[in-house]
Amino acid sequence: MTGAILSIRNLTVEIPTRYGILRPVNGVSYDIAAGEILGVVGESGAGKSMAGNAVIGLLTPPAHIASGEIHVGGTRVDQLKGDAMRRLRGKEIGMVFQDPLTSLNPLLRIGDQLTETMLAHLDISRAEADRRAVAALEEVGIPGAAERVGSYPHEFSGGMRQRVVIALALCAEPSLVIADEPTTALDVSVQAQIIALLKRLCRERGTAVMLITHDMGVIAEAADRVAVMYAGKLAELGPVRDVITQPRHPYTYGLMGSTPLASRGKDRLHQIPGAMPRLDALPEGCAFHPRCPKAQDACRRTPEPKMDGRAACFFPMVGEAVA
Amino acid sequence: MLAFIIRRVLQSILVLLVVGAVAFSMFRFVGDPIDNMLGQERTQADIERLRADLGLDQPFPVQYYKFLEGAVQGNFGVSYRQGRPVSDILLERAPATLELAAVSGFLAISIGIALGVFTAIRRNGFAANAIMSVSLIGVSLPTFLIGILLIYLFSVELGWLPSFGRGETVKVGGWSTGFLTESGLKALILPSITLGLYQMTLIMRLVRSEMLEVLRQDYIRFARARGLRDRAVNFRHALKNTLVPVITVTGLQLGSIIAFAIITETVFQWPGVGLLFINAIQFVDIPVMAAYLMLISVMFVGINLIVDLLYFAIDPRLRADRTAAH
Numbered sequence: 001m002t003g004a005i006l007s008i009r010n011l012t013v014e015i016p017t018r019y020g021i022l023r024p025v026n027g028v029s030y031d032i033a034a035g036e037i038l039g040v041v042g043e044s045g046a047g048k049s050m051a052g053n054a055v056i057g058l059l060t061p062p063a064h065i066a067s068g069e070i071h072v073g074g075t076r077v078d079q080l081k082g083d084a085m086r087r088l089r090g091k092e093i094g095m096v097f098q099d100p101l102t103s104l105n106p107l108l109r110i111g112d113q114l115t116e117t118m119l120a121h122l123d124i125s126r127a128e129a130d131r132r133a134v135a136a137l138e139e140v141g142i143p144g145a146a147e148r149v150g151s152y153p154h155e156f157s158g159g160m161r162q163r164v165v166i167a168l169a170l171c172a173e174p175s176l177v178i179a180d181e182p183t184t185a186l187d188v189s190v191q192a193q194i195i196a197l198l199k200r201l202c203r204e205r206g207t208a209v210m211l212i213t214h215d216m217g218v219i220a221e222a223a224d225r226v227a228v229m230y231a232g233k234l235a236e237l238g239p240v241r242d243v244i245t246q247p248r249h250p251y252t253y254g255l256m257g258s259t260p261l262a263s264r265g266k267d268r269l270h271q272i273p274g275a276m277p278r279l280d281a282l283p284e285g286c287a288f289h290p291r292c293p294k295a296q297d298a299c300r301r302t303p304e305p306k307m308d309g310r311a312a313c314f315f316p317m318v319g320e321a322v323a
Numbered sequence: 324m325l326a327f328i329i330r331r332v333l334q335s336i337l338v339l340l341v342v343g344a345v346a347f348s349m350f351r352f353v354g355d356p357i358d359n360m361l362g363q364e365r366t367q368a369d370i371e372r373l374r375a376d377l378g379l380d381q382p383f384p385v386q387y388y389k390f391l392e393g394a395v396q397g398n399f400g401v402s403y404r405q406g407r408p409v410s411d412i413l414l415e416r417a418p419a420t421l422e423l424a425a426v427s428g429f430l431a432i433s434i435g436i437a438l439g440v441f442t443a444i445r446r447n448g449f450a451a452n453a454i455m456s457v458s459l460i461g462v463s464l465p466t467f468l469i470g471i472l473l474i475y476l477f478s479v480e481l482g483w484l485p486s487f488g489r490g491e492t493v494k495v496g497g498w499s500t501g502f503l504t505e506s507g508l509k510a511l512i513l514p515s516i517t518l519g520l521y522q523m524t525l526i527m528r529l530v531r532s533e534m535l536e537v538l539r540q541d542y543i544r545f546a547r548a549r550g551l552r553d554r555a556v557n558f559r560h561a562l563k564n565t566l567v568p569v570i571t572v573t574g575l576q577l578g579s580i581i582a583f584a585i586i587t588e589t590v591f592q593w594p595g596v597g598l599l600f601i602n603a604i605q606f607v608d609i610p611v612m613a614a615y616l617m618l619i620s621v622m623f624v625g626i627n628l629i630v631d632l633l634y635f636a637i638d639p640r641l642r643a644d645r646t647a648a649h
Binding site: 087088090104 | 540541542544545547548549550551552553555560563564637638639640
């Protein structure tokens with residue numbers, strides 16, 4: 001697909017263990033265009049963060065990319081190693097982590113953390129980096145940025161620190177940002193601000209965003225398209241409005257039904273029975289069939305339903321609006 | 324900050340007073356110095372007169388008070404054995420011990436930190452595992468045995484290095500240094516390795532385990548995700564975060580390098596204060612023992628003060644003078 005900043009094709013991540021090879025990401029394909037925000041949702045262990053780590057080359061061994069291709073800005077990156085991969089991190093791919101309290105080095109001034117990142121990637125002078133550090137903090141909405149560059153992380157609140165983290169992820173102007181649960185560790189009141197900030201900055205710069213979260217509210221607010229992951233595979237991929245209002249995959253349907261929405265009143269929330277299977281004990285056929293209300297014989301026997309249009313399901317739901 | 328230093332100095336004085344009191348109360352059990360000082364042809368009257376001259380007939384608190392009175396003025400009394408002021412003897416001997424301790428400490432810290440970082444970064448590599456295994460020897464072998472083994476290998480068998488003494492020394496001001504002559508430098512090698520080996524392995528193992536802990540932290544992952552060079556991640560981000568516990572232990576170990584130079588000095592007949600102390604014990608030379616113990620205490624207290632100040636320099640979270648803004 002031309003024009004895509006990030007293009008993942010049949011990506012498989014494997015972890016060899018004593019009991020066999022686990023595939024936390026299994027044959028996943030998607031694209032993100034410039035300026036587009038792709039929400040990646042799924043339960044814990046669905047492989048959404050693992051895919052993000054694979055893109056930026058930070059899989060923790062023994063996890064590794066076993067097959068598939070990753071292209072960033074037209075360049076194939078999944079086979080890059082060492083210094084070539086390092087140059088890409090920060091410069092082409094920025095990353096925002098979940099917990100702003102632990103992702104900043106407590107012993108370094110935030111200004112120094114910003115300038116060292118810029119100096120590692122951009123051909124600019126120290127003075128220019130200092131100037132840009134202040135500008136970067138101003139841009140993420142830190143009041144008194146000129147004074148605060150000399151502050152240490154512990155002198156900021158959680159929300160402010162996540163703003164600093166976003167400034168750090170964006171300071172070398174990457175074309176792709178992977179935001180791994182950027183709001184999960186924050187107060188609810190701050191979450192919306194951080195999402196709005198991320199959205200605004202990426203729109204302005206035309207940055208592609210992979211927004212990894214388990215919070216459908218965040219997805220609904222920020223994402224343009226949604227990729228729903230289940231047990232390492234894509235369950236559904238489509239424009240956010242369609243996926244939320246008219247899910248095709250029964251898993252997405254269940255996920256939407258279990259999200260509290262003000263419009264839905266005070267009815268009991270729906271829950272999906274059971275739990276996601278462990279990666280070393282995946283059922284035959286469709287991985288979701290033991291929990292699927294619509295499962296039929298074909299789902300139990302035929303291996304791996306392929307992505308067909310929007311959803312990877314033998315019997316996609318049509319026209320069933322989320323109750 | 325200033326208030327902190329003043330408080331620490333006051334605490335230090337208290338520590339020194341207690342050390343002095345404990346030391347003095349123990350000297351009475353070491354033996355009677357009079358036995359050694361007077362020859363066979365002594366009368367009871369001679370003994371009584373000498374005891375009165377030295378003030379040994381007075382009760383312990385009075386003796387201690389007199390010692391303190393002198394010590395404050397820099398006068399630690401006169402050595403029973405050598406008949407010279409103790410402060411002169413210590414000043415003459417201190418350079419040997421301090422130079423030895425400085426070289427050992429430098430070796431222990433620099434090599435210890437370097438190997439600790441190396442073994443943490445390459446924790447599954449062959450070289451790192453080999454270093455870790457060998458380091459067990461450094462931790463488990465007693466100092467005197469290492470010294471004797473080194474002497475056997477390098478002095479007796481290979482004949483490369485001297486087995487005892489300081490070599491030639493040069494006087495610079497009142498300080499006799501072995502750094503400026505070839506024989507002086509050669510003579511430093513074996514004793515400083517002997518003295519520093521234990522501390523080196525200890526620092527190495529500590530740095531390694533702290534590094535492994537820090538390398539798992541989110542901010543290290545984030546530093547990598549920002550594409551910083553490995554060197555910046557490992558040293559600027561990771562090593563600095565391991566330093567607080569490392570400095571604590573290193574500070575105490577530097578103190579013990581000076582204090583426990585006794586064994587190394589004995590093995591290598593190194594003319595330092597440790598050897599002086601051993602000889603003083605044999606002769607029940609109370610002024611020398613007292614002054615030596617006070618000297619060691621002052622060093623420990625001083626090193627600990629420096630360690631505490633280094634905490635402030637390294638970790639901004641400990642600096643209370645800045646207030647957190649939200």
